[in-house]
């Protein structure tokens with residue numbers, strides 16, 4: 001049975017790509033056919049007429065299945081803006097059905113699809129739908145990356161509420177220490193552990209030069225979790 005995760009975050013820039021790539025690497029190392037997917041990316045660079053997302057490049061490097069760019073990244077935009085605004089500015093419209101088709105294509109070709117959201121959980125993709133609808137369409141368990149900084153408890157709890165309100169499974173959350181000087185880190189972690197009704201899958205320390213290979217070795221809990229999932233599906 002195809003499985004995977006939808007990786008969301010408390011905000012943009014909180015480490016979704018780092019964690020998604022680390023996850024993809026873990027699954028690939030387990031011998032599972034794994035592909036990372038970023039349905040919508042903004043802030044892309046143009047090379048020979050093709051828009052390239054740095055996130056997609058990182059996810060590709062961590063995956064062991066190669067799929068066409070229009071499958072792993074159906075929507076790429078140049079302006080570094082909220083996706084529905086970037087789409088409007090470039091005369092395009094993001095369609096959930098296109099993302100869904102791409103996801104189904106990825107799922108057909110891999111055992112595990114790691115889908116990285118864009119921004120936070122409720123970021124709009126067009127005038128009526130949001131990344132939350134993408135998560136529902138993929139129907140994957142969700143992993144929430146909490147960017148550890150002042151304000152993260154509120155952002156985390158709002159995200160958890162939004163995820164659960166849509167009937168999705170919250171598999172767990174990862175505390176990613178993006179602020180090297182965060183005050184009362186331990187107390188914040190304790191509060192999040194007490195308030196989020198899902199396991200903390202790892203606490204990723206702040207790193208000068210973060211790389212997903214190192215991070216993957218800190219996410220062992222997720223491997224254990226994944227194994228439990230596959231056994232319960234048997």
Ligand SMILES: Nc1ncnc2c1ncn2[C@@H]1O[C@H](COP(=O)(O)OP(=O)(O)OP(=O)(O)O)[C@@H](O)[C@H]1O
Nearest residue numbers: 009012013014015016017018119177205206207210
């Ligand atoms: N634990 C960490 N320590 C230090 N830097 C980190 C850490 N985690 C992430 N970063 C850095 O923070 C930046 C944002 O991380 P990342 O790109 O993974 O976030 P994101 O949530 O995927 O962002 P986006 O919303 O743009 O997709 C990157 O430069 C990354 O290298």
Ligand SMILES: [Mg+2]
Nearest residue numbers: 016017055116
């Ligand atoms: Mg990213």
